Amino acid sequence: xxxxxxxAMRALxxxxxxxxxxxxxxxxxxxxxECARHLGTTQASCSFHLRQLARYGFVEEAPSxxxxxxxxxxxTDIEQSWSGxxxxxxAQQLERVFxxxxxxxxxxxxxxxxxxxxxxxxxxxGGATVPLTPDELQDLRERLAELLAPYxxxxxxxxxxxxxxxxxxxxxxxxxxxxxxxxx
Numbered sequence: 001x002x003x004x005x006x007x008a009m010r011a012l013x014x015x016x017x018x019x020x021x022x023x024x025x026x027x028x029x030x031x032x033x034e035c036a037r038h039l040g041t042t043q044a045s046c047s048f049h050l051r052q053l054a055r056y057g058f059v060e061e062a063p064s065x066x067x068x069x070x071x072x073x074x075x076t077d078i079e080q081s082w083s084g085x086x087x088x089x090x091a092q093q094l095e096r097v098f099x100x101x102x103x104x105x106x107x108x109x110x111x112x113x114x115x116x117x118x119x120x121x122x123x124x125x126g127g128a129t130v131p132l133t134p135d136e137l138q139d140l141r142e143r144l145a146e147l148l149a150p151y152x153x154x155x156x157x158x159x160x161x162x163x164x165x166x167x168x169x170x171x172x173x174x175x176x177x178x179x180x181x182x183x184x
């Protein structure tokens with residue numbers, strides 16, 4: 001889902017709402033009570049924020065599980081994206097919240113706390129500063145999306161997830177590293 005409405009961007013720029021989007025993407029349809037248990041918050045808070053996400057089309061009621069008292073929610077689209085160049089201040093705020101949330105998550109993971117050495121040795125954080133044109137940056141973005149596509153597909157079909165798999169957060173960013181230089 002390409003988010004272009006500044007009001008929808010403002011609605012999404014809340015850490016709990018981003019947590020709910022991610023949880024429904026990994027867990028599948030869930031009630032506010034189930035979300036609250038997973039996220040360590042209250043059912044009332046999850047219910048309020050799920051309704052706000054529904055108002056802007058990020059989530060919808062899932063098919064009933066047979067218990068009329070339960071109200072499960074599901075994502076309308078497994079991916080959400082936005083462009084800072086089209087959403088003004090709302091997009092900038094959403095990007096700040098999103099990047100801070102991701103940075104906090106990266107900093108909270110400590111290899112020494114990971115009991116499985118296979119995960120300790122495979123996890124990574126890194127970066128590269130390389131000279132690219134805008135067209136090359138777009139090409140790189142598309143190629144990275146293609147590379148991730150088979151893994152993203154596992155979100156909608158849990159039977160394709162291999163034994164021993166865990167959810168792993170992949171953060172991608174491609175931003176100019178400073179102002180343009182003379183001759184750029």
